[in-house]
Amino acid sequence: MAVPSSLPAQPSAADVPSGGQPGPSSLKAPNPEAVGQNGAFDIYVVYQRIINNEDISAPLAAILALTELLSQSNAGTMFELVKALNDGAEALKSRVSNPIGLNAGCELFIAFVTLFPHESASFPELKTELIRQGQKYASEALTYRAKIAEFALGFIKDDSVILTHSYSRVVLQALLHAHKSKRISVYVTEARPRGLGIKTYEALTAAGIPCTVVLDSAVAYVMDKVDFVLVGSEAVVESGGLINAVGSNQMAVIARAENKPFYALAESYKFHRLFPLSQYDLPTHNPGILSFPQPPQNAEAAGSSSQSSLKPAVVTSTSRSSGSTAPVAFAPGQRIMTPEQIAKNPDVDYTRPDLISLVFSDVGILTPEGVSQYLVGMFAG
Structure with a gap:
């Protein structure tokens, strides 16, 4: 779809600022x-x-x-x-x-x-x-997710075991749509540090879909049990690559090693004229990410730093996009990352196009190369 000279008209949604023609x-x-x-x-x-x-x-x-x-x-x-x-x-x-x-x-x-x-x-x-x-x-x-869910339905077979990552509105709608006519089971990553996989787990479980939360570090362990990987997106870029919640890239690498399809779901308004060559070309990257802290000046400071890693048994993770919270439980006395340590980690990562099997969008089912061609046409007028 090229950038249209007249954007499609649809009935105004209740949760969109009022439509109609202003005087x-x-x-x-x-x-x-x-x-x-x-x-x-x-x-x-x-x-x-x-x-x-x-x-x-x-x-x-x-x-x-x-x-x-x-x-x-x-x-x-x-x-x-x-x-x-x-x-x-x-x-x-x-x-x-x-x-x-x-x-x-x-x-x-x-x-x-x-x-x-x-x-x-x-x-x-x-x-x-x-x-x-x-x-x-x-x-x-707002209707695009329903279109994408319908496209994805043809690739979800009865008794499919699916692995997804973190929380995605479009993935959730696709899974709920598939559940109406097919038996599916879902593994979802916890998605530290915000724990948004718990939000996905709660929504799927409430709908009656068998779902299990998987540690981010257990993705390779569970990959052999799944039929394919289904993730959402923050953006699909001009190279055909994917920008999504951090951890998506390693999931794609493992899926490729295990010969499992890796599918991305993305509304066409998330197609982005950006051409990153590596993780460090993303707009979100800054010198503070993955930087090394200065060593403590004395033993007392070192001891204080060590003790600061001891946190309560339950923390609350907050979604930056929705403001919702999800509790993430830890064993008593377990060491977890401090907010300062979390801040040094990336929020999103980049998945190369050669690791992506297909991109499901409201404009159709595209290969990563197809996304590139679509973007050229979109901004060509």
Whole structure:
């Protein structure tokens, strides 16, 4: 799908900011929920409000935040409008620790605005139409997971044993959809340090799907028992590679060694014009990740550092995207990583395209090479 000149229209979803065509007066109407501490429009405040909705992922939240920025913009020309959108996108990126998904949504919407046919009678009418199209696209995008689940269903056989990683909305919907007509069993990794695999386990168990939580360090141990691996995505990049919760890459390496298919599920708005060559090319990488601490100056400091690794038996892991929490239990007196040690570890990793069997998306079932071709067409106009 190339960036469309007219984004598809769908009925407005209840959890998406109101659709419909705003009148010209609404373009400058102040939104109390979008006002920052200084009284000015704050796109980050808008983004945080939108992403608190469990159904909306970072790229969609970014698109909806940019449409709201359009409604507040005083731009009188297309040049000024695109500059305002780029400035808004940069403001979002600078305040989010993991901007990868957000970047994908921003670049998609800005490309759409840039390529949109300017057939309106006046510039205010053009802005109104852009806002309406952005809201309709976000509304339609909420149906993409159901499409992907239907595509994936054909690859899930009866009595399949599936391995998944951490928590993914689209993977969860695919598994729940498959459970309606087929018997499946699922292994899910704990996904330290946030423990979001527990969230997946609870959702699958509540639906009646046999599910077992697997230690991240036991992926190779369990791989021989599974039929295939099914993971979600933060982004699928121009090389056809995958950016996802850290641990996905090692899972793909082990799956390849065991000749097990490794499938990725990704909505098309997560396709991202990024071409990393290694883990260290990701936007989330910084010098603090995997850095070595300075050695303690004396024995007393060393003893204090050692004792700081002793933590209570239960910790709570928080999802940065959804704000939800999941308890992760440990044996009494067990040593676990301190917050400082966790902060030195990556949040996401990159999986090379040669390790990925197929990418299931709302635009079809693609090879990693197919994703590259799709991205070229998407931004070619």
